[in-house]
Amino acid sequence: MGQCERAGFGVLYVLGLPPFEERKGEIKASEVCRTLGSSSSTAAALKRVLPDKSSYSFDDAMTDLRTDDKDRTYGTSCFVHGDGQMLLAARTHMLELELKQHGSATEADLRDGLASLARNAALFAHNKAKCDAQSKLTQ
Structure with a gap:
């Protein structure tokens, strides 16, 4: 392969053109954080707002789950990463006060x-x- 051919491939790679284009990762409803609600509408919303990345991962957590009316706290968190970068953090926190x-x-x-x-x-x-x-x- 000549120098011009290598330079041409280098330009294609840098510009993300075929055959080196990065594929956009898929956001599957079955993989999104359940703490964000309905998985199908959440996946659709995430597809609209997140930047294009080759892969996405979701970290979902629920803490201090409220099991009855005596429990005074509840919390959830969802962290979305794309290509190893945090793209979104959504947290909820409920603290019941005597302000009923x-x-x-x-x-x-x-x-x-x-x-x-x-x-x-x-x-x-x-x-x-x-x-x-x-x-x-x-x-």
Whole structure:
């Protein structure tokens, strides 16, 4: 093989062109973290938001499982890796306080209010962490 041929293969490799292109890994519903909910909708959402990687792995954990109303804590975590890099971390944590009253809000108002608080907290964290990717969260 001549120098020009080797250089040509090197360029193909660097550009990720055939026969050296990297294949995008598959995100299978059967492999995603069960703590993220419905596996089919979770897999579809992950396919939309995660960067292309040749392989994905999922680490799912549940701690302090609440077995009855006397248990005061519950926690889950899901870590998603692609090609050895962490791409996503999703954690939940419930701590039951004695704040069982929520005023006169309806269930729909409570859900909307809590979603708004979670979105605002995410926006605040995104800004304070000086993330370089633009936030796609709405106010």
